[in-house]
Amino acid sequence: GENVEQHPSTLSVQEGDSAVIKCTYSDSASNYFPWYKQELGKGPQLIIDIRSNVGEKKDQRIAVTLNKTAKHFSLHITETQPEDSAVYFCAASNHLSSGSARQLTFGSGTQLTVLP
Amino acid sequence: KAGVTQTPRYLIKTRGQQVTLSCSPISGHRSVSWYQQTPGQGLQFLFEYFSETQRNKGNFPGRFSGRQFSNSRSEMNVSTLELGDSALYLCASSSKMGGDNEKLFFGSGTQLSVL
Numbered sequence: 001g002e003n004v005e006q007h008p009s010t011l012s013v014q015e016g017d018s019a020v021i022k023c024t025y026s027d028s029a030s031n032y033f034p035w036y037k038q039e040l041g042k043g044p045q046l047i048i049d050i051r052s053n054v055g056e057k058k059d060q061r062i063a064v065t066l067n068k069t070a071k072h073f074s075l076h077i078t079e080t081q082p083e084d085s086a087v088y089f090c091a092a093s094n095h096l097s098s099g100s101a102r103q104l105t106f107g108s109g110t111q112l113t114v115l116p
Numbered sequence: 117k118a119g120v121t122q123t124p125r126y127l128i129k130t131r132g133q134q135v136t137l138s139c140s141p142i143s144g145h146r147s148v149s150w151y152q153q154t155p156g157q158g159l160q161f162l163f164e165y166f167s168e169t170q171r172n173k174g175n176f177p178g179r180f181s182g183r184q185f186s187n188s189r190s191e192m193n194v195s196t197l198e199l200g201d202s203a204l205y206l207c208a209s210s211s212k213m214g215g216d217n218e219k220l221f222f223g224s225g226t227q228l229s230v231l
Contacts, residue, residue, distance in 0.1 A: 032218055043120070043206050043208075043222035043223050043225050045222070046221065049219065089159065091159075093218070103164065103172050103174070104151075104159075104220065106159035109158065
């Protein structure tokens with residue numbers, strides 16, 4: 001089955017700096033890669049996702065890049081703010097039968113701390 | 117639009133008991149997935165239901181089961197609880213419509229503690 005590795009496990013940055021979180025996946029059939037942000041006491045919140053036919057996607061301060069050949073994808077947060085502090089999870093999936101939701105395989109998470 | 121609602125928010129049980137958790141998906145969403153989150157194992161897929169049918173199942177023992185009702189609400193049940201079942205149980209829903217059917221939206225979870 002799919003295996004997703006995520007690095008680093010913890011990341012501290014100064015407010016205004018950029019943060020980069022990297023993930024690798026094992027199954028070359030995976031074709032969907034979402035990123036989730038989880039704040040304390042809450043469930044994971046989808047912040048951005050990318051499909052395998054796209055190399056990069058950007059949404060304001062957040063961007064995701066995908067390298068299918070190397071089987072890795074990354075989350076980039078620019079101009080970080082204290083409210084960006086949370087645990088971030090990457091995930092990969094290749095399952096999408098008609099009318100069925102994807103089964104996500106998650107990375108182990110990155111605790112991002114933005115220092116004021 | 118209301119998000120995914122999970123009840124109860126917290127549960128404390130003892131070993132050997134059974135527990136039922138409830139999930140109401142986003143209005144209009146017909147698919148419900150369940151995940152277990154623990155510090156040691158992270159987020160792991162339990163099962164997924166669509167139109168009252170289990171479509172997909174993860175690698176969990178038969179003590180973990182679920183069902184979905186005609187209004188898309190879902191329940192999961194864990195029988196003969198073990199200490200290792202202590203976890204945050206997350207429900208996620210997704211829509212069958214259009215290109216967004218692959219996006220999973222999570223609830224806040226039910227924190228289960230087994231003593």
